Amino acid sequence: GAKWTYDGPQGQDHWSERYPYCGGALQSPIDFESGLLRFDPTLRPIEVQNYNLSPNEQLTLGNNGHSVQLSLSPMMSISSLHNQYTAAQLHFHWGSASRPAGSEHTVNNKQYAAELHVVHYNSDKYPNISTAVDKSDGLAVLGVLVEVGMFNPAFEHILKFINGIKYRDQKVKVPGFNIRALLPTRLDEYYRYDGSLTTPPCYPSVLWTVFRNPITISRKQFLTLATALYSSNAQDSAPMPLNNNYRKTQPVDSRLILVSFKE
Numbered sequence: 001g002a003k004w005t006y007d008g009p010q011g012q013d014h015w016s017e018r019y020p021y022c023g024g025a026l027q028s029p030i031d032f033e034s035g036l037l038r039f040d041p042t043l044r045p046i047e048v049q050n051y052n053l054s055p056n057e058q059l060t061l062g063n064n065g066h067s068v069q070l071s072l073s074p075m076m077s078i079s080s081l082h083n084q085y086t087a088a089q090l091h092f093h094w095g096s097a098s099r100p101a102g103s104e105h106t107v108n109n110k111q112y113a114a115e116l117h118v119v120h121y122n123s124d125k126y127p128n129i130s131t132a133v134d135k136s137d138g139l140a141v142l143g144v145l146v147e148v149g150m151f152n153p154a155f156e157h158i159l160k161f162i163n164g165i166k167y168r169d170q171k172v173k174v175p176g177f178n179i180r181a182l183l184p185t186r187l188d189e190y191y192r193y194d195g196s197l198t199t200p201p202c203y204p205s206v207l208w209t210v211f212r213n214p215i216t217i218s219r220k221q222f223l224t225l226a227t228a229l230y231s232s233n234a235q236d237s238a239p240m241p242l243n244n245n246y247r248k249t250q251p252v253d254s255r256l257i258l259v260s261f262k263e
């Protein structure tokens with residue numbers, strides 16, 4: 001990716017100097033403040049298709065310098081929205097070993113340890129994610145809040161390969177697994193709003209669905225995620241740890257935050 005970081009001279013407070021949308025409207029992430037939530041009885045449970053990938057399926061796990069990302073099968077999709085959205089990749093945002101608070105979305109300003117994003121594009125209207133990424137109806141991202149607690153076996157399908165992608169631009173092939181197991185049990189309870197990519201170029205092109213219920217990973221799993229990766233290349237003399245890769249919450253302005261659940 002291009003030269004932007006989460007902190008320092010190329011950090012998030014400077015993104016809008018090179019990427020104008022980052023200073024524009026409909027930005028993500030946001031805080032889900034109780035007083036701003038509106039129950040919407042028309043919000044149906046999320047339905048995903050073909051998330052249970054065979055181990056014969058080969059996925060690419062990579063360190064792009066901003067996150068750990070996993071390529072996803074184009075058979076995977078969200079089928080419960082007005083258009084079909086086909087999966088492209090998933091990635092994470094997390095804090096650090098000393099501060100296990102790195103989710104992007106927050107709930108009444110509570111920041112979770114990490115957040116999983118499963119990125120999809122509107123395949124009814126666009127042939128691929130590159131053409132969809134800057135369109136207002138282009139993307140749908142499923143967000144999952146992650147807290148430290150019980151060990152998560154599904155997470156191991158990614159963590160066990162993480163030492164093969166310690167440095168920027170490193171990639172490894174990994175076997176498919178049941179991606180549904182990374183989502184919470186209940187897909188009927190979620191926050192819904194119109195937002196943006198949370199990284200440059202910050203296009204306001206994302207229909208956000210953030211599940212109400214977090215998943216858990218163990219402290220050891222969190223520490224592995226938070227300490228294994230570098231945002232610098234293998235040959236860089238000064239290795240830069242990859243952590244705290246979350247954008248601060250953005251102004252909600254006049255946006256509606258819908259919820260599919262009553263208190």
Ligand SMILES: NS(=O)(=O)c1c(F)c(F)c(S(=O)(=O)CCO)c(N[C@H]2CCCc3ccccc32)c1F
Nearest residue numbers: 001066067069088089117119129133141197198199
């Ligand atoms: N939080 S977020 O907004 O969901 C989000 C990220 F935070 C994030 F780091 C990425 S990235 O890893 O690609 C690094 C910089 O774009 C993405 N990529 C998406 C959008 C950009 C184009 C593209 C092309 C193919 C696959 C995925 C994507 C992203 F959508």
Ligand SMILES: [Zn+2]
Nearest residue numbers: 091093117198
């Ligand atoms: Zn993300």
